[in-house]
Amino acid sequence: xxxxxxxxxxxxxxxxxxxxxxxxxxxxxxxxxxxxxxxxxxxxxxxxxxxxxxxxxxxxxxxxxxxxxxxxxxxxxxxxxxxxxxxxxxxxxxxxxxxxxxx
Numbered sequence: 441x442x443x444x445x446x447x448x449x450x451x452x453x454x455x456x457x458x459x460x461x462x463x464x465x466x467x468x469x470x471x472x473x474x475x476x477x478x479x480x481x482x483x484x485x486x487x488x489x490x491x492x493x494x495x496x497x498x499x500x501x502x503x504x505x506x507x508x509x510x511x512x513x514x515x516x517x518x519x520x521x522x523x524x525x526x527x528x529x530x531x532x533x534x535x536x537x538x539x540x541x542x543x
Contacts, residue, residue, distance in 0.1 A: 443527035443538050444504045446497040448511055448520065449479070453493045459514040460495065468507040469497040470541035498527075500542045 446469075450456040456474055463469045474495045481488055499507055504524050511522050530538070 442501050443530035443535050444499050444501045445525040445527045446499065446504060446507055446511070447523045447525055448495050448497070448515075449517075450493045450495060451516060452491075455516045456493050456495050459511070460497075463497065463507065463510060466510075467541065467543045468503050468510060469499045470538045472497045498538055500539060503542055 453474065453476070460469075460472055460474075464471070472495050474493055477492055477494050479490055479492045497507060508522055508524065512520060515522070
């Protein structure tokens with residue numbers, strides 16, 4: 441069973457929670473998991489150390505483009521990290537639940 445995962449990072453939990461409930465309400469995602477993490481990256485020729493909120497959205501393969509587009513439209517970063525991941529080997533019961541929650 442195929443399930444699609446979409447990984448995205450946010451500056452904080454508030455910015456994630458500003459968009460994530462709408463994605464669930466619109467049934468673009470069945471659910472999401474989030475956690476806090478430290479990050480280091482180069483931005484405008486400097487090394488930056490910061491904290492971010494990471495999110496993993498679960499959806500159907502046919503919703504990925506719309507989910508990514510909504511994340512891009514609403515995201516507070518100039519260059520957001522939004523990465524679709526293949527979940528082809530998801531267990532059948534979980535894939536069935538994802539399908540039921542995303543029309």
